[in-house]
Amino acid sequence: GTSRPAADPEIAEKIANHPCYSAEAHQYYARMHVAVAPGCNIQCNYCNRKFDCANESRPGVTSALLTPEDALAKVKLVASEIKQMSVLGIAGPGDPLANPKQTFRTMELVARDCPDIKLCLSTNGLRLPEFADRIADLGVDHVTITINMIDPAVGERIYPWVVYKGKRYTGREASKILTEQQLEGLAALTERKVLCKVNSVLIPGVNDEHLVEVSKTVKDLGAFLHNVMPLVSAPEHGTHFGLTGQRGPSPQELKLLQDRCEEHDGAEMNMMRHCRQCRSDAVGLLGEDRGEEFSPETYQGRE
Numbered sequence: 001g002t003s004r005p006a007a008d009p010e011i012a013e014k015i016a017n018h019p020c021y022s023a024e025a026h027q028y029y030a031r032m033h034v035a036v037a038p039g040c041n042i043q044c045n046y047c048n049r050k051f052d053c054a055n056e057s058r059p060g061v062t063s064a065l066l067t068p069e070d071a072l073a074k075v076k077l078v079a080s081e082i083k084q085m086s087v088l089g090i091a092g093p094g095d096p097l098a099n100p101k102q103t104f105r106t107m108e109l110v111a112r113d114c115p116d117i118k119l120c121l122s123t124n125g126l127r128l129p130e131f132a133d134r135i136a137d138l139g140v141d142h143v144t145i146t147i148n149m150i151d152p153a154v155g156e157r158i159y160p161w162v163v164y165k166g167k168r169y170t171g172r173e174a175s176k177i178l179t180e181q182q183l184e185g186l187a188a189l190t191e192r193k194v195l196c197k198v199n200s201v202l203i204p205g206v207n208d209e210h211l212v213e214v215s216k217t218v219k220d221l222g223a224f225l226h227n228v229m230p231l232v233s234a235p236e237h238g239t240h241f242g243l244t245g246q247r248g249p250s251p252q253e254l255k256l257l258q259d260r261c262e263e264h265d266g267a268e269m270n271m272m273r274h275c276r277q278c279r280s281d282a283v284g285l286l287g288e289d290r291g292e293e294f295s296p297e298t299y300q301g302r303e
């Protein structure tokens, strides 16, 4: 599990009160997500854009968009009501780094007004190298990158296109750019001592065999934790337009793969087994969502 103690005291401090990085902390510390980032710069075949980013969230959920100012007001209100509130994450509903203005403005406001709250971010990684310095300078403690492949031949079955520096790429070229940026971004962050978690969506028959290699590669680049999540295949979510008839993994397949990633070549990777695939506006301890207690009327205009 995720409970292997970190040797480096700096890292130990960073994981101690983040509910997602420490299996112990998740019972005592709360996190919240604010949905400030609507757009996305890539297309995953399992995402239909009507719902929160499927790389971090449970499929089929739609979070209401907030401005950075309203997000700050909500953070302050939640922090005053939930004492264990320790982490603010930006995870959607699209890709946070495809919306840098809203994402960085939100984090700057929270860093200014709530210095005790740790900042956390998840991204598809396409623009990570570009923003690594800014992320580190802001004191962001944790970044989650969704990495489903390191081989463009696998990637082209998952990603129909990416838009990079204003240009649209398709086919294998799209996945080549994506994987290069993801791995470079991961290396840049770990070099800057930002703790990185990698999410991978397990898609049977597409990247299942490949994910062990992904796990090994991201570990070598300094990722601290690997979270293999099941593709949730439900026709009512309207997802998988490019993966027609694609099924999700069984719980046994998921566990087997997590075990294989944990123990490859005798090396050990920390695997996250308690991810709840939270909504991009989740509030509270992991496994509980108190988001409904904090409707817009309770915080809007309250900066």
Ligand code: SF4
Binding pocket: 040, 041, 042, 043, 044, 046, 047, 048, 049, 052, 053, 054, 055, 093, 094, 095, 124
């Ligand atoms: Fe959808 Fe997230 Fe993939 Fe963008 S990165 S296409 S929002 S699942």
Ligand code: SF4
Binding pocket: 019, 020, 031, 056, 057, 089, 274, 275, 276, 277, 278, 286
């Ligand atoms: Fe933590 Fe997973 Fe929820 Fe993100 S989605 S806050 S990693 S439990």
